[in-house]
Amino acid sequence: xxxxxxxxxxxxxxxxxxxxxxxxxxxxxxxxxxxxxxxxxxxxxxxxxxxxxxxxxxxxxxxxxxxxxxxxxxxxxxxxxxxxxxxxxxxxxxxxxxxxxxxxxxxxxxxxxxxxxxxxxxxxxxxxxxxxxxxxxxx
Numbered sequence: 001x002x003x004x005x006x007x008x009x010x011x012x013x014x015x016x017x018x019x020x021x022x023x024x025x026x027x028x029x030x031x032x033x034x035x036x037x038x039x040x041x042x043x044x045x046x047x048x049x050x051x052x053x054x055x056x057x058x059x060x061x062x063x064x065x066x067x068x069x070x071x072x073x074x075x076x077x078x079x080x081x082x083x084x085x086x087x088x089x090x091x092x093x094x095x096x097x098x099x100x101x102x103x104x105x106x107x108x109x110x111x112x113x114x115x116x117x118x119x120x121x122x123x124x125x126x127x128x129x130x131x132x133x134x135x136x137x138x139x
Contacts, residue, residue, distance in 0.1 A: 011073045013040060014047035019074050021083040022059055037061070057087075063100060067093035 011019075017029035017038070030047035032038055039058040040049060051057075051070055059066045068087040077083075118126065 008073050008075060010050040010052055011075065012047065013038070013045055013049045013051050015075070016051050016070070016073065016086070017057075017059075019077050019083065020086045021077070021080055022061075032059075032061075063104065064097055065093070066097060 014026050014030040014033055017023050017032075018026040023029040023032065029038075033045060033047045036044055037060045038045065040051065041056050042058070051073070053070055053073060055070045057068050057070065059068065067090045069090065070087055072086045074082075074086060
């Protein structure tokens with residue numbers, strides 16, 4: 001008898017996403033699939049859909065959209081370096097993700113709060129202004 005594990009020829013989508021470390025649990029990956037955040041070969045899929053080597057996955061997490069092609073299947077979840085072997089990200093996806101990350105970084109740098117928290121006097125003035133505009137709208 002051989003103790004080596006053979007690579008499966010197909011695997012559940014939610015299990016592959018968990019194995020490839022896109023989600024912490026299979027339950028989270030199944031929830032993302034059901035919520036339409038994952039597309040398999042351009043179409044919505046169910047968590048139990050079988051994936052094969054060469055399939056294309058589009059994964060949306062927050063503002064980021066990642067497109068990967070499945071390179072290998074594995075039933076055991078391993079380290080991050082082992083998970084990287086299971087797929088490769090397309091060049092277009094990498095450039096789009098890096099561009100978006102740069103834009104988001106620039107946006108966060110542009111927003112600055114110079115004055116900080118309003119003082120008690122400022123809050124009273126804002127409240128007075130708010131009440132005066134509400135009463136003039138009602139009349």
